[in-house]
Amino acid sequence: MDRGAAIEIRDVFKVFVARGDRHQRRAFLALRDVSLTIPSGRFVSFVGPSGCGKSTLLNMMAGLVRPTDGEVQYKGLSVDGINTDVGYITQDDNLLPWRTLQENVEVALEFRGVPADQRRERAARYIAMVGLSGFEHHYPHELSGGMRKRTALIRTLIYEPSVVLMDEPFGPLDAQTRVILQDELLRLWEGSGKTIVFVTHDLVEAIALSDEIALFSRAPGTIKRVYQVPLGRPRDVFHIHADPGFPEFYDRLWRDLKEEIVDVVLEAT
Amino acid sequence: MDALEMATGTFGAVEERGKRLLQRVESEERAQQRIEQRNTTLGRLAFGAAMLLAWELASGRLLDQFFVSKPSHIAAALWAMLIKEALLYHLRYTVTEALVGYAIGAGAGLVLGFALARSNFVYRIVEPFIVAFYGIPRIALAPLFILWFGIGITSKIAVAAVMVFFIVFINTIAGIRSAPVQFLQVARVMGASEWDLVRKVIFPAATPFIIAALQITVPQAMIGAIVGEFISSNRGVGHLISRAAGFLDTPGLFAGIFALLVVVLLMNQGITTLGNHLMRWNPKHGTVRDVP
Ligand SMILES: Nc1ncnc2c1ncn2[C@@H]1O[C@H](COP(=O)(O)OP(=O)(O)OP(=O)(O)O)[C@@H](O)[C@H]1O
Numbered sequence A: 001m002d003r004g005a006a007i008e009i010r011d012v013f014k015v016f017v018a019r020g021d022r023h024q025r026r027a028f029l030a031l032r033d034v035s036l037t038i039p040s041g042r043f044v045s046f047v048g049p050s051g052c053g054k055s056t057l058l059n060m061m062a063g064l065v066r067p068t069d070g071e072v073q074y075k076g077l078s079v080d081g082i083n084t085d086v087g088y089i090t091q092d093d094n095l096l097p098w099r100t101l102q103e104n105v106e107v108a109l110e111f112r113g114v115p116a117d118q119r120r121e122r123a124a125r126y127i128a129m130v131g132l133s134g135f136e137h138h139y140p141h142e143l144s145g146g147m148r149k150r151t152a153l154i155r156t157l158i159y160e161p162s163v164v165l166m167d168e169p170f171g172p173l174d175a176q177t178r179v180i181l182q183d184e185l186l187r188l189w190e191g192s193g194k195t196i197v198f199v200t201h202d203l204v205e206a207i208a209l210s211d212e213i214a215l216f217s218r219a220p221g222t223i224k225r226v227y228q229v230p231l232g233r234p235r236d237v238f239h240i241h242a243d244p245g246f247p248e249f250y251d252r253l254w255r256d257l258k259e260e261i262v263d264v265v266l267e268a269t
Numbered sequence B: 001m002d003a004l005e006m007a008t009g010t011f012g013a014v015e016e017r018g019k020r021l022l023q024r025v026e027s028e029e030r031a032q033q034r035i036e037q038r039n040t041t042l043g044r045l046a047f048g049a050a051m052l053l054a055w056e057l058a059s060g061r062l063l064d065q066f067f068v069s070k071p072s073h074i075a076a077a078l079w080a081m082l083i084k085e086a087l088l089y090h091l092r093y094t095v096t097e098a099l100v101g102y103a104i105g106a107g108a109g110l111v112l113g114f115a116l117a118r119s120n121f122v123y124r125i126v127e128p129f130i131v132a133f134y135g136i137p138r139i140a141l142a143p144l145f146i147l148w149f150g151i152g153i154t155s156k157i158a159v160a161a162v163m164v165f166f167i168v169f170i171n172t173i174a175g176i177r178s179a180p181v182q183f184l185q186v187a188r189v190m191g192a193s194e195w196d197l198v199r200k201v202i203f204p205a206a207t208p209f210i211i212a213a214l215q216i217t218v219p220q221a222m223i224g225a226i227v228g229e230f231i232s233s234n235r236g237v238g239h240l241i242s243r244a245a246g247f248l249d250t251p252g253l254f255a256g257i258f259a260l261l262v263v264v265l266l267m268n269q270g271i272t273t274l275g276n277h278l279m280r281w282n283p284k285h286g287t288v289r290d291v292p
């Protein structure tokens, strides 16, 4: 498998302008000197305190936000404008309410000019893969939360982007559906050679899925540390706690993250 | 399937029962829909008939017939208008004015709305002006238009168009601004062109607003045409009505109003059908179930 860099983040700073006291415009630092290499074909997770800039960094990889300083490279080229080579799954599933499940799944292929019969055939294949056959003609409001997430997932995977950015994709789901979807994601991903960048607040999820985990410091975010997950593949997400490497690694990760969160809580009081 | 079902072979029976239930609910749902539709139609007819009957009976007894006329006289007046005064001829003028004005006003409102709302900068510049123009009682422009365009059909079309334009325009802008921003970003990453976004995301997001505006403005267009005719005209239903008023002919007056009512209802029905088709996805749009 190719082990070159899919994404290379070099000395990135991001300044946002927001309203401060008395509605004056006030600039603040959201990302501080972030450097990270995301190797091709790897599953990399971002964990870190809320507001530390994880989503902002994903937006930069997709070309929706520009770094104020530094550079984000995609496959060796500086990201300049929308990066249509990646797939982006946001926390909100934002399915189009006026399209049926199948039409939602096909939308990216429509944008990309794939002919109708091929679209239908590919959509049917992906819909079957995540067990949604029979619901093709349901509108989003007629689907359950888990079904909507599955739809959002295959809506992006269907055009086979070589890099997939996922921002807390399973955030609002119940614990069982979450594990089932994690398992489905791993099965879809394993052997595909795709690179996945995955943001989550759930350390168990990060460990169960990833090859590498990047831990962010609290805002202004920077990368505190990158871990290699000491678990083999294929993974059994249903019994990940039972994996011999799990408890020790989990403890270590949690201790390091706690420093970032607890300090914030102490400062606030 | 549990052990008992396996042993007694009732599993197949359960499957069978499930299937039968599905079929039953489906056919019940269809029957229910048919009944609802029929009852609605019957209810409407009954309600209309009751109103007319109450009017007929009250007129001359509780109310002065000179002022309120009565349905039987109005029907006779309608019939007379239809035959002697060529009601259809006048109606054709009024409907043409209203329809053409409506089409121009709605079309311009849509196109300009889309053009403006896509650029934040331009929108910010013109917004106060739009609000100011919107605040003018538009019907007050009718005399001005008659001055500009003469007493022919053009001035009435202009009045009708102005009545429609602002409402469609402002609603279109509001609708476009309701498009899901997050999805717009994701769609760009998916490779959507500007035209894709307008056609497949922005326009559908705006349809509830646009359809609402198109519905509200049907009678507005009619008002524009009629008021134009009131002010100065020698044809059209507005002309018939104002002439009937001049002769103190209340049945004739009401007959004209009824003729307009039918036209507005038909136009509205057309827009509603279009709206129902465009918004079949909208859970809020379908029948609101009676909460038990
Ligand atoms: N468009 C924007 N304008 C101004 N400030 C922004 C913008 N986007 C993000 N920010 C700010 O940048 C900081 C980082 O935001 P970001 O959404 O990247 O955090 P995050 O790590 O994804 O947090 P969470 O885990 O809660 O999703 C926050 O303080 C946020 O308020």
Ligand SMILES: [Mg+2]
Residues within 6 Å of the ligand: A054, A055, A056, A167
């Ligand atoms: Mg975020």
